[in-house]
Amino acid sequence: MLGQVITILWKDIQTELRTKEVITSVLVFALLVLVIFVFAFGIGESPVNEVTPGILWAALTFGGILGGNRIFAVEKENSRLEGLMLCPVDRAVIYWGKLAGNFVFMLFVAAVVTPVFLALFNLPLFLPALPPVILLAVAGFAAAGTLFAAVAINTRARDIMLPLLFLPVAVPVIVAAVEATGLVLAGRPWGEMLIWLQIMAAFDIIYLVASTLVFEFVIEE
Amino acid sequence: MENLGYLLAAYTGIWAVVFGYILAMQRRQRRLERQLARLQEQLDRAGKTA
Amino acid sequence: MRNGKSAVRDSFLWGLGLLLMLAALYMVFAYVPTEKNTGIVQRIFYFHVPLAWVSFLAFFITFIFSILYLGKRAVKWDALAHASAEVGVIFTTLVLITGPIWAKPVWGIWWTWDARLTTSLVLWLIYLAYLLVRGLTAEPERGARFSAVIGIVGFIDVPIVFLTVNLWRTQHPTTIVFEGGLTAPMLATLLVCVTAFTVLYALLTWQSARLKTLEAEFRRLTMMQTEKEE
Numbered sequence: 033m034l035g036q037v038i039t040i041l042w043k044d045i046q047t048e049l050r051t052k053e054v055i056t057s058v059l060v061f062a063l064l065v066l067v068i069f070v071f072a073f074g075i076g077e078s079p080v081n082e083v084t085p086g087i088l089w090a091a092l093t094f095g096g097i098l099g100g101n102r103i104f105a106v107e108k109e110n111s112r113l114e115g116l117m118l119c120p121v122d123r124a125v126i127y128w129g130k131l132a133g134n135f136v137f138m139l140f141v142a143a144v145v146t147p148v149f150l151a152l153f154n155l156p157l158f159l160p161a162l163p164p165v166i167l168l169a170v171a172g173f174a175a176a177g178t179l180f181a182a183v184a185i186n187t188r189a190r191d192i193m194l195p196l197l198f199l200p201v202a203v204p205v206i207v208a209a210v211e212a213t214g215l216v217l218a219g220r221p222w223g224e225m226l227i228w229l230q231i232m233a234a235f236d237i238i239y240l241v242a243s244t245l246v247f248e249f250v251i252e253e
Numbered sequence: 254m255e256n257l258g259y260l261l262a263a264y265t266g267i268w269a270v271v272f273g274y275i276l277a278m279q280r281r282q283r284r285l286e287r288q289l290a291r292l293q294e295q296l297d298r299a300g301k302t303a
Numbered sequence: 304m305r306n307g308k309s310a311v312r313d314s315f316l317w318g319l320g321l322l323l324m325l326a327a328l329y330m331v332f333a334y335v336p337t338e339k340n341t342g343i344v345q346r347i348f349y350f351h352v353p354l355a356w357v358s359f360l361a362f363f364i365t366f367i368f369s370i371l372y373l374g375k376r377a378v379k380w381d382a383l384a385h386a387s388a389e390v391g392v393i394f395t396t397l398v399l400i401t402g403p404i405w406a407k408p409v410w411g412i413w414w415t416w417d418a419r420l421t422t423s424l425v426l427w428l429i430y431l432a433y434l435l436v437r438g439l440t441a442e443p444e445r446g447a448r449f450s451a452v453i454g455i456v457g458f459i460d461v462p463i464v465f466l467t468v469n470l471w472r473t474q475h476p477t478t479i480v481f482e483g484g485l486t487a488p489m490l491a492t493l494l495v496c497v498t499a500f501t502v503l504y505a506l507l508t509w510q511s512a513r514l515k516t517l518e519a520e521f522r523r524l525t526m527m528q529t530e531k532e533e
Contacts, residue, residue: 179456183449187439196435197453200428201460204467211474231467242459246452249373256344256408263347263404267354267397274393274507281514288521295528 036121040129045136047106054102055140062095062145066152080153085213088149089206092166093173095145096138097195100177103130104185123248127178131243134181135174142166161216161225168232169209175239176201182250208232320502327499330492338489347405349492353500355398355423361391361504362430362458369454372447378519379512381447384454386511388433390504395427418469425464429457443522 048054069087146166150157177198184193212228331349338345368384371377402420403413414420433453440446485493 176456179452183436183452186445186449187436188441189439193432193436193439196432200425200432201457203425204460204463207467207471211471227470231463231470235463238459238463239456242456246373246455249448249452252448256342259344259404259408260346263401264350266400266404267350270393270397271503271507274390278507278510278514281518285514285517285521292521292524292528 036125037129041132044133062091065091103181124244127247131178138170165212171236172205179243323499327496335492351401353497357500358391358394365454366458369451382512382515386508
């Protein structure tokens with residue numbers, strides 16, 4: 033079963049590597065969000081404050097949604113999902129395969145956008161406390177996002193449906209990520225952000241399990 | 254009796270919305286009944302010609 | 304389709320609901336004494352809080368019936384889930400409206416990001432998406448299935464949202480606190496209001512679900528009819 037998941041993941045990675053269209057546009061978009069929010073908040077040369085971590089997570093969230101819209105797009109356009117369904121694979125395997133692809137994709141985006149963000153605000157680039165925050169948050173985004181993407185792609189308003197479904201549900205992750213990042217940027221001890229990490233971890237586990245269970249109902253027939 | 258206006262606004266708002274929903278349901282009910290009557294007519298006519 | 308007996312039972316239930324609501328109104332406006340600190344505006348509280356609790360109940364019911372629908376696929380389960388979500392969204396909308404109407408004269412602001420109001424806002428958005436998914440899916444059966452999924456995963460988010468927002472609020476406290484002590488008459492009034500609104504919710508949901516079930520049945524018959532003509 034793990035092999036099947038990896039097959040789906042690898043196929044998606046190869047497809048993306050061929051054109052690199054989606055990754056480039058999402059990266060550019062995320063960087064644009066960073067810049068626009070700086071103008072929107074009129075921050076410029078101000079020191080790092082409470083708003084700063086929010087800017088990073090706005091960029092990663094909206095970039096994640098843009099990427100999320102693409103998760104099932106290829107399958108939908110080519111009616112390949114039916115083909116995939118004819119294979120005797122457990123429906124959950126499809127979910128985990130797509131989830132893995134989404135997760136890797138968003139992690140890559142975060143790996144590029146975060147250093148740029150840190151540099152723009154003259155923050156130290158080496159922050160060992162930051163990766164766990166990003167990992168847990170992106171895992172949550174991927175867990176819920178993959179499920180909602182499968183629903184959204186089958187509605188009449190595909191591109192707008194994903195953010196409508198995803199954003200309210202993802203509120204705990206966004207709040208926790210922003211709070212934890214704020215603590216990291218302020219140089220606070222690890223202990224203080226533990227509770228936020230726990231919230232994200234709980235969200236991740238709950239949504240991974242729940243999505244695995246209900247995914248088959250989304251891609252039926 | 255300051256702020257009486259706010260109190261009244263809140264309560265009328267609640268009742269307006271609840272009754273609005275009930276009225277909307279009644280309208281849908283009547284429309285369904287009309288559609289059912291039409292369907293019944295069609296079936297009767299089809300029954301007669303069969 | 305609606306025989307005499309069930310019509311009588313309906314009228315009885317609606318009459319009961321009306322009586323309860325009148326009792327609640329009496330208690331709110333005539334029985335309970337005015338609160339010392341905030342004046343008569345505080346009476347909004349007696350409807351604002353029950354609306355919040357009952358909407359939470361509504362979304363829980365949607366959660367249950369969504370699971371039942373995915374399991375059994377009977378139209379009536381879906382109709383109940385849908386109806387309950389509709390009433391839940393309506394009640395949550397009222398929570399979000401009455402909250403600011405209460406807050407403005409008392410604290411001078413329309414909105415505060417206090418834990419309960421914020422959670423209500425997120426809940427409202429989650430279940431608006433539930434209703435939109437239904438509306439924006441071409442095939443009704445698919446729409447029902449999708450919303451059932453949303454009804455389930457949306458509800459499990461609720462405790463997480465509440466805990467997170469609560470914690471977030473303690474990190475960035477505001478000066479606004481909705482809490483206050485409850486005297487015995489206040490508690491009694493609140494309980495009567497909760498009961499009245501729970502009954503109102505049940506009546507509205509039941510009526511709406513019945514209507515939706517009939518509409519689905521009608522669609523099915525119409526489809527059969529058009530198939531026969533082809």
